[in-house]
Amino acid sequence: MVNNSMDALVILGATAGGKTALAIAAARHFDGEIISADSRQVYRGMDLGSGKDLAEYAEIPYHLIDIAEAGSEYNLFQFQRDCYAAIKAIHQRRRLPLICGGTGLYLDAVLKGYHLVEVPLNQQLREQVSTLSDEQLRRKLLEIKPQQHNRTDLVERERLLRAYEIALGEARAEPIDPFVWQPLVFGLKWPREMLRRRIRERLNQRLEQGMIAEVENLQAAGVSWEQLEFYGLEYRYIAHYLQGKLRRNEMVQQLANAIGQFAKRQETFFRRMEKHGTRINWLNAQNDPFAQLCRMVEQYRISL
Known part of the structure; x- marks a missing residue:
């Protein structure tokens, strides 16, 4: 080395x-x-x-x-x-x-x-936010995680849902x-x-x-x-x-x-x-x- x-x-x-x-x-x-x-x-x-x-x-x-x-x-x-x-x-x-x-x-x-954690798909959470518009879901995501490194996560619905799931999981995870x-x-x-x-x-x-x-x-x-x-x-x-x-x-x-x-x-x-x-x-x-x-x-x- x-x-x-x-x-x-x-x-x-x-x-x-x-x-x-x-x-x-x-x-x-x-x-x-x-x-x-x-x-x-x-x-x-x-x-x-x-x-x-x-x-x-x-x-x-x-x-x-x-x-x-x-x-x-x-x-x-x-x-x-x-x-x-x-x-x-x-x-x-x-x-x-x-x-x-x-x-x-x-x-x-x-x-x-x-700080990343493994976050499985959360069907219950997805059902809870299914009535939200993309803009409403985008605001909820940015409240939890204002710095979004991947901008496509804010545009495509499926990626937006997944980013929100992950942000919630990371916010609740124990520090490592x-x-x-x-x-x-x-x-x-x-x-x-x-x-x-x-x-x-x-x-x-x-x-x-x-x-x-x-x-x-x-x-x-x-x-x-x-x-x-x-x-x-x-x-x-x-x-x-x-x-x-x-x-x-x-x-x-x-x-x-x-x-x-x-x-x-x-x-x-x-x-x-x-x-x-x-x-x-x-x-x-x-x-x-x-x-x-x-x-x-x-x-x-x-x-x-």
């Missing part, structure tokens, strides 16, 4: 930014294991659409990839629990955990130590000891136009590799069109194409634009994390980010 006072590395950034390649290089250099912080890579069979790139890992151990069935729910509570467990197990092997991903909410939950760790956080930064070009190139590559067939196979295996919509942009737009709602050229163009907009939202989320106290060491992605990371780690070690 690098140093007992820096017990993990975190590598974050927008989609198509090269996070996986950097994490693999760092894992080889620092004798590490990689923990994925991606809300879709947990699902089996969702490979090209989620950008797993498993062949790149070679001998590097990885965690929180392919641990849930497509069509099931894997939530923030489960990720935080599983991520902390993976960190502890890697430390026991005297290796360095490297958390790598672009799902901002997952990253923030483990870096800030969100926080997970204490000292990660060093890095971010990959690209010029906007270059990142958009990388997004389009990667999209074309994955379409050539069979991403449309991947979505067809998931649907044939029982994952509904509605569930595919929930699993993100690639699955949503390809599902629309397969249902005849979009022509192929329309699907590719709209999907590329949507991924570009998503990348902007990721960057906005990371800036918000910084405003709320997370220190992110930004790396120039065009200028050997691995060398930059190694220099910063060495400087950090010297300063201890």
Whole structure:
């Protein structure tokens, strides 16, 4: 391990930014294991659409990839629990955990130590609030938990109900000891136009590799069109194409634009994390980010 006072590395950034390649290089250099912080890579069979790139890992151990069935729910509570467990197990092997991903909410939950509890579905509660409008339910949620990290929880009825259930469960739960760790956080930064070009190139590559067939196979295996919509942009737009709602050229163009907009939202989320106290060491992605990371780690070690 690098140093007992820096017990993990975190590598974050927008989609198509090269996070996986950097994490693999760092894992080889620092004798590490990689923990994925991606809300879709947990699902089996969702490979090209989620950008797993498993062949790149070679001998590097990885965690929180392919641990849930497509069509099931894997939530923030489960990720935080599983991520902390993976960190502890890697430390026991005297290796360095490297958390790598672009799902901002997952990253923030483990870096800030969100107070999360496992909350089962509460049918009685749902019946009690069934007559409330979305706006009334939204107000009740915000009274309990004013800071909502995921804005879609305030828009879609089912997510709003679930967020309200969880907020009540968390408010009633006994406090727990926080997970204490000292990660060093890095971010990959690209010029906007270059990142958009990388997004389009990667999209074309994955379409050539069979991403449309991947979505067809998931649907044939029982994952509904509605569930595919929930699993993100690639699955949503390809599902629309397969249902005849979009022509192929329309699907590719709209999907590329949507991924570009998503990348902007990721960057906005990371800036918000910084405003709320997370220190992110930004790396120039065009200028050997691995060398930059190694220099910063060495400087950090010297300063201890």
